[in-house]
Amino acid sequence: MTHPQRPTPPADAAQRRAVRPTIVYEVEQLPAFDAEFYERARTGMTLVSETIVPRREGRTIRVPKGHLFRIVSVEGPQVGDLNLWNAADLTERFFSGKTRALHATHVTTGDRLWSTLPSLRPMATITHDTLAWYGYDADGGGVHDVIGTRCDPYTNQLLKGVPYHHCCHSNLTRALATTTGLPLSEAEPLVHDVLNVFMCTGFTHDTHQYFMKASPVRPGDFIEFFAEIDLLAGLSACPGGDCGSSHSDDVAPCYPLKVEVFAPRPESLVGWTSWARNSYVHP
Numbered sequence: 020m021t022h023p024q025r026p027t028p029p030a031d032a033a034q035r036r037a038v039r040p041t042i043v044y045e046v047e048q049l050p051a052f053d054a055e056f057y058e059r060a061r062t063g064m065t066l067v068s069e070t071i072v073p074r075r076e077g078r079t080i081r082v083p084k085g086h087l088f089r090i091v092s093v094e095g096p097q098v099g100d101l102n103l104w105n106a107a108d109l110t111e112r113f114f115s116g117k118t119r120a121l122h123a124t125h126v127t128t129g130d131r132l133w134s135t136l137p138s139l140r141p142m143a144t145i146t147h148d149t150l151a152w153y154g155y156d157a158d159g160g161g162v163h164d165v166i167g168t169r170c171d172p173y174t175n176q177l178l179k180g181v182p183y184h185h186c187c188h189s190n191l192t193r194a195l196a197t198t199t200g201l202p203l204s205e206a207e208p209l210v211h212d213v214l215n216v217f218m219c220t221g222f223t224h225d226t227h228q229y230f231m232k233a234s235p236v237r238p239g240d241f242i243e244f245f246a247e248i249d250l251l252a253g254l255s256a257c258p259g260g261d262c263g264s265s266h267s268d269d270v271a272p273c274y275p276l277k278v279e280v281f282a283p284r285p286e287s288l289v290g291w292t293s294w295a296r297n298s299y300v301h302p
């Protein structure tokens with residue numbers, strides 16, 4: 020990629036660059052992650068459903084509020100693209116950008132997945148992540164990003180000039196249409212930027228371009244969420260497989276993903292209430 024030449028820096032460029040950064044949001048004001056509560060909810064929970072998301076396909080899963088769900092690696096390293104909707108109102112959906120701004124470029128245990136404006140509330144809380152050990156590597160890569168969007172056929176058409184029909188965007192669109200009975204044209208605008216489950220990504224140190232590298236996920240690894248509201252989850256087993264080489268084609272080895280839904284012991288939720296929508300109202 021070529022860029023126009025940069026102008027000569029001003030005389031005080033070094034001073035301007037040296038000002039100290041400020042964390043944008045005062046996240047310590049957010050309601051704290053109550054580790055004890057979530058641990059209690061996980062303890063003794065019962066498996067109530069299992070869904071296999073076939074490779075290069077998408078599926079939806081309903082998760083009642085107060086239940087937990089896991090995305091599990093099976094058979095081989097595989098990345099999943101996750102969408103979340105309020106099961107009762109599909110216009111309220113996962114807000115990848117605000118989740119990134121509130122937490123970080125990559126999320127793990129203790130982080131929340133926030134919903135779009137005007138609701139802006141936690142849809143789910145990450146209660147366990149077997150890849151939490153990964154942190155950030157020497158390339159600046161981390162796991163489970165909220166910086167990518169989802170592979171889609173339009174970008175692929177733009178860059179490669181070829182149609183491909185099993186991008187995560189298309190898989191999620193078809194899965195949502197199947198579940199809701201909506202025509203594809205109405206389901207498609209409801210598909211949104213994802214949580215890239217198990218994907219290892221970052222920005223290059225020099226040009227700050229989005230990169231991916233082979234996911235460290237192995238069969239048996241999982242990420243687990245507590246549903247803070249009634250959820251409809253959509254998951255695509257990305258055609259990029261472990262996303263170590265290509266995507267948006269059938270070249271990479273791909274594997275299914277498993278989604279498990281668990282019911283907690285009712286007594287473990289005593290005192291817990293689902294999150295209300297954000298209380299701000301326009302004047």
Ligand SMILES: [Zn+2]
Nearest residue numbers: 170187257258
């Ligand atoms: Zn994908």
